[in-house]
Amino acid sequence: MSLTGVMGRFVVALLSVSVVQSQSEYGVTYTVTHIYAAKGSTVDIQCTYTYPPRKKDQSTEVQKKLWYTKWIKNVPVDLITDPYYRDRVKYYFHGNNCTLRITDLRESDSAKYMFRFETNQSGGSFSGLNGVILCITDAPKLLSVSVSPSAEIVEGSSVTLTCSSDANPAAKYTWYKENGYAPLSEEQTLFFRSIQSSDSGHYYCITIKSLELKCSGYKFIDVKYAPELPSVSVSPSAEIVEGSSVTLTCSSDANPAASYTWYKEDEDSPKTSEQNFTISNIRPEHSGSYYCVAHNNKGTHNSTLQLTVVAGTWKLTAAGVTFAVLLSIIALSVSLWIWKWRSSKELFQPGNRADNREQKQPQDQEDLQYASIQFPKIQADPLYSSIRGTQSHRHMKEQEVIEYTAVRFKRDSGALR
Known part of the structure; x- marks a missing residue:
């Protein structure tokens, strides 16, 4: 270069x-x-x-x-x-x-x-x-910089760079990488035991002989490697609402550049063979796990992304109203059941029978009052023993047997005389 x-x-x-x-x-x-x-x-x-x-x-x-x-x-x-x-x-x-x-x-x-x-x-x-x-750059260059192997250089392989010079006796060599910090080697060869992707770049060497410095041209080292673990993201990154548009993005560092394929878990057919996968008018059934496969001729790597779609705003509102109505119905039903249970319990408690209920009749019936009167057994009075009523003797006996009777009183009536 x-x-x-x-x-x-x-x-x-x-x-x-x-x-x-x-x-x-x-x-x-x-x-x-x-x-x-x-x-x-x-x-x-x-x-x-x-x-x-x-x-x-x-x-x-x-x-x-x-x-x-x-x-x-x-x-x-x-x-x-x-x-x-x-x-x-x-x-x-x-x-x-x-x-x-x-x-x-x-x-x-x-x-x-x-x-x-x-x-x-x-x-x-x-x-x-x-x-x-x-x-x-326009000065005479060294004879050449050679690379071994001369074929494609793959990450992890061993690589040797050799600096050639016509200096006789041999000159002093120094290796540099473009934009590098310090000399890499002061030998005629620069050796990589296990070259990495970060070693890609332009290299050159210099020779110094009798204070005369000569520079080689650049030699580009292009290290090939499989895709690294892909980075996956979703846009927008906020809550995904039904009906919106969502884009899934996948990226991976690779040489040569990676190709991408999106899949949904439990589905065999790919969703897209592009780096970005866009879902328009997204629905709840789109929820699930999606994974991106990054691949080139050196290997593959994939990453998974979980997608959750929430119902639209109108559905959430309807669901909220329905829930509130059901909750009100349940509360009312419980209240009625409690009221009935308490009523039935009071009905069968001692002192709450029919005879007692008669005594609790409303007192607005001012024209009638009832009382239970007990009369003592009639004793024969010597003074009136010779007097007999118009009723028969048998009927008298029946009256003697009866201990209670119902007497009707009129309001504001005078005292018995």
Whole structure:
């Protein structure tokens, strides 16, 4: 993959992860680890540096700051003084921030760029040795980067990348992954014992020989794998009401991309072979378990979703009214039964018989009053013993036997005389 299509005057760094090298309290932080730039473009390489503000009762002062790619006689060569970079290099410093700008990039500008600062403290000089690798995309490339096996790469298999060079004697090799953080290997080969899907990406290697750096082109590694456990969801996610429209969605990470099939449990025929399954005018009989199968030529995986449909609002209202009516009927029936039971119980209690009920007749019948009168047995009075009534003797005897009689009194009648 070529990166010659860099847009604009400045090139964008491949990685924006800080890399820190430190020694005691001194340190240099590079904002990127490596940069690809096109021939003729301009690139900014940035860093920050730190140092102790005071040491041995003496304030620390930075006396020199520079960028370099090589050493001569154990002294780093300042790019500002290097004739090769004359009029193409500028430094920008603001506080503890440092920036190197290179304009009109050339093929031979491929190199590792490092920052160094020196202070007034004894031993107070520091270099960020890891630096930033700059590769010019139009520069001559290494012979090739090969991959074994050359056929399709499947997750879990072993893979070897080999960097070829015509350097003689052999050069020093370093492997990088695009947007990676740090070097992957400093061998001519890069080996994966069990490659994973996360290892997919672009790889390249560099060689350094006699301070000359060469970069390989990119080699894309495409790792194939079966679908992962699908993620299933329902929209809308709120309560599903009868008559509404519902969409079931299934998604899974896979390479090659997964195909999807929706099923309802206990049914053999698929509902759809699309990623989304929409049910319009949903009804209670649509309730149940649905599962999505994600599949490609590397394998399958499925997930289940439970769908519950509630009755429409009008049905819920009708059901509520019906329930209230039934509840009222039951309450009324219970009340009537209790009333009848209490009435029958009072009827058969002692003192509540018919003769007593007669005594409880309404007293608005003011014209009649009844009383039970007991007369003593008639005794013969000597004074009237010779007097006989008009009734027969037999009838008298019958009167003597009767002890009770009913006497009728008129209201407001006078006293017996």
